[in-house]
Amino acid sequence: MRKIILIIVLLFSSTFVIAQDTIDRDLINLVKLKLWCELYGIFPNRKKIESNNGSTKGDSLYYEYSSLIKKVKKSPKVYLHYINQALKQNTDSLRKQSVFYKNPTPTILYNYDPYSIKIIDLYRIIKLSLFERNDDFLPEDFRNLSVIDQKNYYGYYEPEPNRKAALKYIMKKFSLNSKEKKFLKNKLNVSYVMDIKKFLDTCEQSIENKEFIQKSIAAFVENKETSLAGLYFYHQLSKDTKNYIPRDKKTKSQ
Incomplete structure (x- = not known):
């Protein structure tokens, strides 16, 4: 009798695990199908199709995406319950x-x-999208939505040893004033520290790049909304256009 009960328990447990995996896979597939639709120029929220050219593959992906959305929305006791439990426990x-x-x-x-x-x-x-707002599709972008924890995207959760090592490296490499040191030491500014470290690890250790980082740190202190990505873009743009001469201004010798 005990063996029978044990077998029943094991069967129930394995069935439960399989069901959990299926639910999780469906939820992940939602965003994967969204991505594939967009790759084929299909943006359901805009009701727009760009350069799809009647692609059979694109149409098929759109159908799969729409069908999975409907499946999830029709079963809140399954999917919404799973999400609520996952958010609480994991x-x-x-x-x-x-x-x-x-x-x-x-x-x-x-x-x-x-x-x-x-x-x-x-x-x-x-x-939020499918169960609370009853949207037809997932939002095209996720940034700035109220339910998003912005700390997940700006390095707040960088392991402390990594932050300290990067900070020590930067402090040793650059001559910084007290305000700049204070800014970089602030744990809430860890993303700036890690950006700088990754830039230095990735890019050539040239005088130009070191000067760029030195100026960038000063810019961060003045305006925290400034990003290294934005500064680097304008740095490259400035470098590319510095010696540019419009064609109608060129001399014949040029």
Whole structure:
């Protein structure tokens, strides 16, 4: 009798685990199908199709995405219950897992990754969008939504040993004034520290790049809304156009 009970318990447990995995896979597939639709120029929220050219694959992806949305919305007792339980029990582990929400472009900067979303925030968006607002599709972008924990995207959760090591490296490499040191030592500014460290690790250790970082640190102190990505963009733009002469201004010898 005990063996029979044990077998029943094991069967129930394995069935429960499989069901949990299926639910989780469906929720992740929502964002994957969203991505694939956008790659094929299909933006459901805009009711817009760009350069799809009647792609059979694009149409198929759109159908899969729409169907999965309907499936999830029709079963709040399954999916919403799962999300609520996950948010209560697995906050820390879900914050460490990410998935692409928007189609990415390469970047060397730690702080600027506006394409990946933490699983915990994906669940929050699905809950908000599909169950609370009854949207037809997931939002095209996730930044600035009220349910998103912005701390998940600006390095607040960088392990302390990593932050300290990066800070020590920067302090040793650059001559900083008291305000600049105070800014970088502030734990809330860890994203700036990690951006600088990644830039230095990735880019050539040239005088030009060191001067760029020195000026960037000063800019951060003056305006915290300034980003290394933005500064680097304008730095490159300035460098590319510095010696530019419009064609109609060139001399014949040029």
